[in-house]
Amino acid sequence: MSLSFNSKLGEVEGDGWNLMSSDSRSKCGWRSRSSVCWIAAAALCLGLLLLTVIMVAHNTSAINQWDSKYTDLIHEITKGRDELREERDQLRGERDQLKIHSSNLTHELETLQSQYNDVVDSRDKLQEDIKNLHLNRTNKTCNIGWTRFNNKCYFISPSGMPKTWEGARKDCQQKGADLVIITTREELDFVKKAFGITWIGLSRHEDRWKWVDGTFLDGDGFWQDGEPNNSDGNEDCVEVSRKASAWNDVPCDRKFSWVCED
Known part of the structure; x- marks a missing residue:
């Protein structure tokens, strides 16, 4: 709705609707102090005030609805963020446990490898000793008279x-x-x-x-x-x-x- 105020005629016009009748307009000029003119002015002000209140109420309702949706969205985002943080912390804990387990396995592997190397060295030494014993036995010489x-x-x-x-x-x-x-x-x-x-x-x-x-x-x-x-x-x-x-x-x-x- 569009409104206009004619200062010369002392009237408010809007989409062909006049707040004052033609008779009233003829009796009330811009500087007229008659009661009719003051009533018309007061009605105009009340109309404008009512329109403002309606517009403000409508905008306030829309803002409140938007605020509610925004609050719900923020709540969901916050909840999702907290869940992601919790899952992240859990994954970090599992990762740390896996690192510890991997480190222990690496240490055990190194120990087993060292033991294996010792066994191999011992085996090789025994094989060499057996070889030498066989060699000595094969080449054994007997004393004179034996x-x-x-x-x-x-x-x-x-x-x-x-x-x-x-x-x-x-x-x-x-x-x-x-x-x-x-x-x-x-x-x-x-x-x-x-x-x-x-x-x-x-x-x-x-x-x-x-x-x-x-x-x-x-x-x-x-x-x-x-x-x-x-x-x-x-x-x-x-x-x-x-x-x-x-x-x-x-x-x-x-x-x-x-x-x-x-």
Whole structure:
């Protein structure tokens, strides 16, 4: 709505609507002090005031609605921001935990790698030692008067000089060796060829047969049929017979030839 005020006619015009009638306009000039003129002026002012109030109320309602929407939007944005911050902090915590776990795994890996390297070095050293032992054993030389067989050195006692089992062992020990320990059929066949009967390094200890190196007889051994029988009650030492190609228990005070093993 548009309004206009005609100072000459003392009237308000707006879209063809006059606040004063034509008769009133004829009776009221610009400087007229009649009551009609003051009423018209007061009506005009009230109309303008009412229009202003309506416009202000309308604008205030719109502003309030906008403020409400703006407040809701700010609330949603703030809530979303807080949720994002919380999620960010949680992700940072998980990241820090993963960093710690990764660091621990790296330390464990380095420790395992170090242990592995130590094991590899130890293995290589053992392999080298075994290689050297085999080399030394293969290249082992026997003293003068000793016989080499399967990388071992054997001393065969002089012929015609028999000794008891203890005497034979003492002779071997004086040479830095001991009576022969037979562990294979090949070794048995080698020893039996020396004499008809030969002392070996096996004797009885509390009903068990024990080698001169302190180990007990493992398995059945190479006994003659029916042996050991301890027929004399004191057959505590063992000899090997060339004819039987096997072991026999006999008294230790008997005298036979012997074979030492280094």
